[in-house]
Amino acid sequence: MADIFGGFKEYSVAEFFKKNRQMLGFSGKVRSLTTIVHEYVTNSLDAAGEARMHPELEVWVEEVEKNERYKVRVKDNGPGIPENILGKALGMMLAGTKFHRYVQQRGQQGIGAAGCTMYSLISTGQPISVVSRHKGKKVSCKLGIDFKKNKPVLTDVVREDCGPEEHGLDVEGVFADTKYEKGGYGVGEYLKRTAIANPHATIIFNSPEGDRFVYPKSVERLPEKAEEVKPHPLGVGANDLLDIAKAAKGYTRLSAMLQNEFTRVSLNKVKELRDLVPDVNLDMSPSRLTWDDAEKLVVGFRKVKWIAPATDSVIPIGKEQIEKSLVNILNPELVYVTSRPPKIYRGGIPFVVEVGIAYGGDINKEGKGGVVMRFANRAPLLFDAGGCAITQTAKSVEWKRYEIKKFDEEPVAILVNLASVHVPYTSAGKQSVSSEDDVVEEIKNALMEAGRHVQKHLSGKRREREKSTKKKAILRYVGQISGDLAELAGEEKSKKEIEAELQKMISERFE
Amino acid sequence: MGEKETIEKLEGLGRKMVGQVKEKKSPTFETPLRSRGNIEYDNAVGFLRLGDKREERRFLNVAQARTFMQTVAVANKTKKFLIEDLHTSIRGLYYQLKFSLGENLDESLFEEQTESNALIEDLEVAMGIKREDLHLTTDRKGVVAGNMIVKDNFAGEEITINCAKQGRSGWMIPSDVDNGMEFVDVKADYVLVVEKDALWQRLNEDKFWKKDNCILITPKGQASRGTRRLIRRLADKGIPVYVFTDCDAWGWYIYWTIKTGSMNLAYLGRDFSIPEARFLGVTMADIEKFGFLKKLTIKAKPIDIKRAEEMMSYPWISAHPEWVKELKKVVKEKRKIEQDALQGKKLTFVGEYIRKKINNKEWLP
Secondary structure, rough: HHHHHHHHHHHHHHHHHHOOOOOOOOOOOOHHEEEEHHHHHHHHHHHHHHHHOOOOOEEEEEEEEOOOEEEEEEEEEEOOOOHHHHHOOEEEEEOOOOOOOOOOOOOOOHHHHHHHHHHHHHHOOOOOEEEEEOEEEEEEEEEEEEEEOOOEEEEEEEEEEOOOOOOOOEEEEEEOOOOOOOOOOOOHHHHHHHHHOOOEEEEEEEOOOOOOOEEOOOOOOOOOOOOOOOOHHHHHHHHHHHHHHHHHHOOOOHHHHHHOOOOOOHHHHHHHHHOOOOOOOOOOOOHHOOOOHHHHHHHHHHHOOOOOHHHHOOOOOOOOHHHHHHHHHHOOOOOEEOOOOOOEEOOOOOEEEEEEEEEEOOOOOOOOOOOOEEOOOEEOOOOOOHHHHHHHHHHHHHHHHHOOOOOOOOOOOEEEEEEOOOOOOOOOOOOOOOOHHHHHHHHHHHHHHEEEEEEEEHHHHHHHHHHHHHHHHHHHEEEEEEEHHHOOOOOHHHHHHHHHHHHHHHHOOOO | OOOHHHHHHHHHHHHHHHHHHOOOOOOOEEEEEEHHHHHEEEEEOOEEEEEEEEEEEEEOHHHHHHHHHHHHHHHHHHHHHHHHHOOOOOHHHHHHOOOEEOOOOEEOOOOOOHHHHHHHHHHHHHOOOOOOOOEEOOOOOOOEEEEEEEEEEEOOEEEEEEEEOOOOOEEEEEOOOOEEEEEEEEEEEEEEEEEEEEHHHHHHOOHHHHHHHEEEEOOOOOOHHHHHHHHHHHHHHHOOEEEEEEEHHHHHHHHHHHHHHOOOHHHHHHHOOOOOOOEEEEOOOHHHHHHHHHHHHHOOOOOHHHHHHHHHHHHHHOOOHHHHHHHHHHHHHHHEEEEHHHHHOOOOOOHHHHHHHHHHHOOEE
């Protein structure tokens, strides 16, 4: 992120964007379209979350030119955005409200909706259309960006009054170099998974084929609001440290900045750092921090024995919520969701792994089994599955042990949500989780816990089946043996009685 | 065992099981194990028999339900045979019970005869009754001649058979010598069991049984159940039993089966073994004793040697040093000799040989 930030000073934003579009998630036609939807949907969910309301959003994807150009519209019921910050929110790179805030959030990259605006401008030359209803005011406009100044440009502005009950943002843009796909990387799957991870939200998707998918909310309780926490020294990289140093105002000394901007950094710990990293002058101004210094400091951070950060900053989706949402959306025969306490990775970063497993029912109606749905802080991870610790760990589990004989063919869907203020992504694309030992182990344990539960269910079912076969097997002999027994005993009259008793015994024993 | 008693035993089994059902318990059937591990040789009694290991079978056990049903079917069917006073072979029984369990069921009460054969043995051993008592016949094998009168109550008719007046063919030993058979007059100093029919015919032609006042029997190889029972019944009258076979492991084992019973039929125990039987020959020692025999030996095949070695491993045989000596000779010299070879010098030598052996008490235990 330091590169992105620093990049602004040297290149025009457009040029920067073109050079770095891959990093921002705009690589490949299918992925670009999903990224655009992701940015808008994320903003909508976060906005509703901050306003403590149930998000209701509707997404339209329309084909303008097949496999080339698509129109995307996202409408939400959030608080809307007032006109004075509308441009900043949607038309200024890295100006999102969440950048530099250490809150457990979905996107974390802050490229957000402004990135989409830019993509639209670069790929089609068209600004995006926005309608914002906020506190009784309705603003409609076209929104573009002046690349040279990195400033938003609002045109065709129409201001109206509206009722206070009308609120929300409605954004629409046309994006070229995109492609709509039905499969696992497409917008449809992305929204379905988003709905699964956000059972408090209602999500509607109108596909280019004219299908309408409705995922109604399945829980009333809103997710807990993520608390803003200061970063922990173990949770930052050199780039993060540089960002913080550049954004921090009013510090004459780096040491003071560390103590105030980070959690668990005391005067004593600063002293320890001075000894551990003598090359870096902790008395200099934070603005003079270089990449080299930042790297050395991060290495130093790892050597200090820190008090772990508070674990209450980690907010899982919740056992009950995931259960309801898996039932609601996948309609399986069995659902089990783990509920595990927070763990720590890299010696100090708290995280929670949630695993939900759904088996049978409607799951492999389309004939494909063994789906692993990855999430980081509720955001679905669709791409780079191969390199992701979640996928790798899920594949490494011996599902056979849990009565799932062929994972890839059976009607089983697994949800893994990794919740943490610092999700260890493998790259800036933020689509896969890196193989941190503690994280991998916890994912594995959670998967096995879920596996054991499925095993119990499946072996119970198998036993039932076996019992019923056994029952049938013995029952077919009852007629013959009853007649023979009665005759053998010289009690021909008791045949019926013997038969009834035997049938009763068998039914009771093999029920 | 009388027929009434057998019927009573079978009904008792049925009543026990019906009682269990009425008490809401699975019917059970207890039987001694017939596996090798439960076969023991009792030196005190001198025959092979089953040990104390027993198994309990339950109808309400999926693995045993079918067999259980079949066992009851066999018991009931044989009870009917007894009541109707009809006999059949075990194959006849199998066909009586080979029917479908139901119109829509692709399963018969019995599919293979081997299924019913095993169950007959189960019933015999569990109930302490012989298959002959269940009116199940076995193939007849074995012929007898001698001063013996038998009354045979058969098919509603009583026939008197004089075994001294059967001419060249002798009286064929029936499969059941117990039910409906009465030995009214037996006059004999001993019983002579001759392995081969050819030698029996030789001795019959020589009027050997008349001259020596013995009962001459040939089992024609391994003794059938009926032949073993006949020898047993004669021995029960206090008549000594001598056995005369080929000089090889196979012939000797015919003797041992008569004497101690066999592993397969160990469950039959005393009723089918004659521990007091003695072995006359032919022995390896005879080859030395009777010079002409030396030239009449045959080379023993590897399988003969193997069998001899096996016999040495049986504790009831290896307990006798005389037998170990004989068997070791077979293994060492790799020769064997047929009892027919005794006719090599002159045909009537066979009789002389037997007389000499008995008079000089030249037998093996």
